[in-house]
Amino acid sequence: MDWLNQGVQGILLGGHFALFAVGLALVFGTMRLVNLAHGDLTIVPAYVALLMINAIHFSPFYSIPITMAIMFVVGYLLQRGLLNRVVQSGDVVGVILTFGISIVIQNALLLGFTADNERLKAGTIDSLSIRINENLAIGWLPLIIFLVALVVIIGLQLFLNRTKMGRAFRAVSDDQEAARLMGINTKHIWAMAMGVALVIVAIGGVMRGIRTTFDPSFGSLSLIYAFEAVIIGGMGSGWGTLLGGIILGLSQTLGARAFGPPWSILTGHVVFLIILALRPQGLLAKTVTS
Amino acid sequence: MTKALETQGLRKSFGGVLVIDDLSISVDQGEALGIVGPNGAGKTTWFNLITGAVHADGGKVLFQGKDITGLSRHERCRQGIGRTFQIPKPFSGMTVFENVLVGATHGRRMRERASYGHCVEILEMTGLHDKVNVLAGSLTLLDRKRLELARALATDPSVLLLDEIAGGLTEAEVQELIEEIRKLQATGITIVWIEHIVHALLALVNRITVIQFGRKLCEGDPREVMSSQEVQACYMGGTLA
Ligand SMILES: Nc1ncnc2c1ncn2[C@@H]1O[C@H](COP(=O)(O)OP(=O)(O)OP(=O)(O)O)[C@@H](O)[C@H]1O
Ligand SMILES: [Mg+2]
Numbered sequence: 058m059d060w061l062n063q064g065v066q067g068i069l070l071g072g073h074f075a076l077f078a079v080g081l082a083l084v085f086g087t088m089r090l091v092n093l094a095h096g097d098l099t100i101v102p103a104y105v106a107l108l109m110i111n112a113i114h115f116s117p118f119y120s121i122p123i124t125m126a127i128m129f130v131v132g133y134l135l136q137r138g139l140l141n142r143v144v145q146s147g148d149v150v151g152v153i154l155t156f157g158i159s160i161v162i163q164n165a166l167l168l169g170f171t172a173d174n175e176r177l178k179a180g181t182i183d184s185l186s187i188r189i190n191e192n193l194a195i196g197w198l199p200l201i202i203f204l205v206a207l208v209v210i211i212g213l214q215l216f217l218n219r220t221k222m223g224r225a226f227r228a229v230s231d232d233q234e235a236a237r238l239m240g241i242n243t244k245h246i247w248a249m250a251m252g253v254a255l256v257i258v259a260i261g262g263v264m265r266g267i268r269t270t271f272d273p274s275f276g277s278l279s280l281i282y283a284f285e286a287v288i289i290g291g292m293g294s295g296w297g298t299l300l301g302g303i304i305l306g307l308s309q310t311l312g313a314r315a316f317g318p319p320w321s322i323l324t325g326h327v328v329f330l331i332i333l334a335l336r337p338q339g340l341l342a343k344t345v346t347s
Numbered sequence: 348m349t350k351a352l353e354t355q356g357l358r359k360s361f362g363g364v365l366v367i368d369d370l371s372i373s374v375d376q377g378e379a380l381g382i383v384g385p386n387g388a389g390k391t392t393w394f395n396l397i398t399g400a401v402h403a404d405g406g407k408v409l410f411q412g413k414d415i416t417g418l419s420r421h422e423r424c425r426q427g428i429g430r431t432f433q434i435p436k437p438f439s440g441m442t443v444f445e446n447v448l449v450g451a452t453h454g455r456r457m458r459e460r461a462s463y464g465h466c467v468e469i470l471e472m473t474g475l476h477d478k479v480n481v482l483a484g485s486l487t488l489l490d491r492k493r494l495e496l497a498r499a500l501a502t503d504p505s506v507l508l509l510d511e512i513a514g515g516l517t518e519a520e521v522q523e524l525i526e527e528i529r530k531l532q533a534t535g536i537t538i539v540w541i542e543h544i545v546h547a548l549l550a551l552v553n554r555i556t557v558i559q560f561g562r563k564l565c566e567g568d569p570r571e572v573m574s575s576q577e578v579q580a581c582y583m584g585g586t587l588a
Contacts, residue, residue, distance in 0.1 A: 221452045221459050224441070228449045231438040237420035238398060238430055240454035240502055 062193045063314040064307065069195070071286075071306030072203030073268075075299040076261035077279055078286035079210060080254030082298050085287070087230045087250040088144045093155040095258070096280025097162035100273065102128055102259040103266030104170055106177055117177035117267050125259040132255030136248040144247060145233075159276065166273035177266035202264045206302075209257055210295045216253075217295075226250055285329040291339025300340060305329065349412035351376045351537040352428075352506050357396055357406035359389075359561075366392050368561040370406070374506070379528075379538040381552035381569060383545065385581060389561035390541045391433055394508050398430050399423050410506070424454050429504025431495035433511045433541075439484025443475055446483050446494055447501045454502025466501060473497040473527060489520050496527070507531065509540040513547045525550050545573055557581070 081095045092098075105127055106120040135158075143150045179198075186194040217223040228236040229246045237243055265271065285305050290297025305325050312324020332340070352374040359367040366389045374380050384390050395401035397408055399420040408416050415423055438446050447469055451462035470476045473493045478486070483494055492512050499507060509528070513521045525547055532538055532551070542548045548555065549569050556566040559581050565572060572578060 224445055224449050225453060227441055227445075228438045231440050232436045234400065235432070235436040235438065235498075236449075237400075238424055238502075239450040239498065240421045240424040240456070241449070242419070242421045 059192060060311070060314060063310040065193065065195060066199065067307035067310035068303050069199040069203045069306070070310060071303030072206035072299070073199070073261065073265065073302070074282050074286045074305050075302030076202065076206040076209060076264070077258065078283040078290075078298045078302055079213060079295060080257045081280075081283045082287045082290075082292065082295070083213070083226075083250055083254045083257075085292060087226050088247045089148070090140065090144055090151045091148060091155070092140075093152060093280065094158040094162060094276075095155075095254075095283060096278070097159045097166075097276030098128075098132075098255060099258050099262045099265075099279045099283075100166065100271055100275045101131070101162065102262035103175070103177065103271050104166060105259075106263045106266060107170075107175055110177060117179045117263060120177075121260060121263050124263055125256045128255040128259035129252040133248045133252040136251035137244060140251065141244050141247055159280075163273050163276060170273065172272055172274070174270040174272050175266070176270045177263065179267045183267060198264075198268050202261075202268065205260060205264065206299065209260065210299050213253075213257070214295050222246075222249065282325075285325070288339055289329060289332050291341045294339075294341050297339060297341035304332070304340075348376060350374060350409065351378070351411065352397065352539065353409040354393070354397065355407045355409065357393070357408070358404045359392060359396060359401060360404060366561050367396065367403075370558070370561060370563060372556055372563060372566075374537055374539055377532075377535055377537055378554065379532050379540065379552045381548035381555040382539060382541040382558060383543070383548065383555060383573075383578075384558035384564070388558045390558055391510055392561075393558070394430060394510055394539075394541065397423075397508060398428060421453075424502055424504075425456065427503070427505040428508065429454075429499035429502050429506070430508040431492070431499050431510055431512050433514070435488075435491035435495045437483035437486065437491055437494050437498075439482065441483055442480050443483055443486070443490075443494060443497075444470070444479040447475075447497050450498045450501030451503075462501075465503075469497050469500045472530065473500070474523070488515055492516065492524070493527075500531070504536065506537045506539065509538065509542075511541055511543060513542055513544045521547050549573070 077099050081092060084090055084092050102124045105124050106117055109120045109123060110117055143154050183198050186196040188194045217226055225241050225246050228239065228241060229243050233243055282305060286301035287298055289304050290301030308328035309321045309325040313321035316324065350373045355371050357367050357370045370393060382390050392401060396403050399418060403416060407414055410426055410428060415426060438449065444466065447466045448459060451457060451466050452459055470479060473496050475490065475493050475497055478490060486494060513524055516524065521544060529551060540548060540552060552569055554566065555569045555572045557564040557572060557578050564581060565575065565577060
């Protein structure tokens with residue numbers, strides 16, 4: 058039952074992809090900004106955690122809340138100070154600016170940390186697993202990451218649907234002009250959206266740093282996976298993004314099982330392209346972030 | 348007594364075309380002022396200058412005697428300026444109740460729970476109480492216009508700007524709307540109403556100002572203004588009944 062094992066690993070991997078993708082979807086949903094720096098922003102928290110762990114040797118898990126707070130501030134200031142200027146200037150300007158930011162982040166990380174592989178050491182957790190039978194074992198770490206992704210997505214939906222600030226996110230997403238007329242400061246809301254997106258990225262980024270090695274070039278692939286998950290699921294829907302992540306994860310692990318490990322990533326891309334061709338609006342298409 | 352709203356020498360051009368040309372209009376507290384003028388006269392642009400959606404090239408906007416020309420849109424809303432759009436812009440992915448709730452909580456800086464009562468009151472007043480859980484994007488035109496009104500009221504405005512709120516409605520719907528606006532006026536809200544449906548204006552407003560080519564053509568008693576030679580000429584017997 059190796060297939061079953063690969064299937065389970067694929068689903069868990071999908072949760073991890075979704076954790077990176079929801080931030081991208083949230084930013085796109087609230088301000089129609091295609092953030093090409095999103096992938097690079099997913100590795101920044103791993104390096105932030107690395108710095109902390111090197112300074113005060115504690116478990117990487119403890120670094121998560123601090124990294125979340127730091128990434129929130131980074132996101133808020135990045136949006137308020139820079140990205141807000143381009144939100145209304147059309148897609149192209151936003152793409153160019155975020156592409157520029159992406160290059161700056163990559164090179165800054167190369168300068169600061171070199172191109173060497175890094176890893177956030179969390180002791181034995183990354184090798185512990187629950188053995189179901191002789192062919193099926195579920196790693197604790199992938200399982201925790203999946204559950205965290207689930208909690209984050211449920212939390213985000215509750216935030217968007219039940220809170221004053223969340224409703225402001227949706228109002229701004231639906232109609233900026235009308236939102237301003239209702240007393241909403243769109244500049245603040247966009248900055249909050251980027252802050253929240255990077256808080257989620259911080260969780261996923263540190264978790265990945267514990268799970269696998271990383272280096273400054275990881276951003277591009279993260280961005281592509283995030284885009285694929287978001288587009289498969291249908292822009293701007295939290296559950297859609299989770300579904301998209303799971304489909305992508307499954308395609309990769311089952312592709313590896315069927316055609317051999319080198320084909321894993323390619324299978325994921327091919328499945329993405331097929332879904333894009335058959336259902337360009339995504340599987341759970343919605344126009345707003347709810 | 349300070350004016351509820353006043354624009355002084357406002358000017359605005361788009362790409363070299365002067366759309367608002369030295370426009371000075373003032374509105375008394377509690378007054379209902381009607382604004383008429385041919386298509387493209389600059390009426391909506393004047394509203395945009397008041398709410399801050401468009402920045403003036405020159406001139407001032409005074410609200411309750413204070414210069415608000417430099418304030419941004421959300422600040423002007425919180426000061427007490429409410430507005431409905433000529434083409435309704437509901438938050439289409441949200442329910443009717445949520446639309447109103449957003450106005451009540453952000454426009455008045457209140458917590459959600461504390462503003463539920465206020466929202467229910469407004470939904471009843473605007474006749475939307477049986478559609479609270481309907482998605483705003485699926486409303487009929489009349490209900491969209493009502494929602495525009497309800498959402499603006501939720502922010503608790505002292506001055507309400509209505510942009511062709513009766514346009515596109517049937518005669519019976521127009522009558523309903525007039526009754527609703529009359530009730531608002533009775534609560535002391537100052538109303539500025541742009542409208543092409545003149546009999547609706549005549550049923551309600553205290554005064555009419557006519558705008559043409561971004562300038563004030565004339566103003567005064569509603570019936571006198573509407574029957575004057577120059578106003579008839581400016582419409583060339585067109586849309587006026
Ligand atoms: N943002 C803009 N950019 C360029 N031109 C504009 C803009 N807004 C308005 N205009 C132009 O300004 C002029 C006045 O438009 P406005 O919408 O204020 O007219 P109006 O009096 O409200 O007309 P209507 O009765 O048709 O609603 C029009 O010629 C319009 O095309
Ligand atoms: Mg107009």
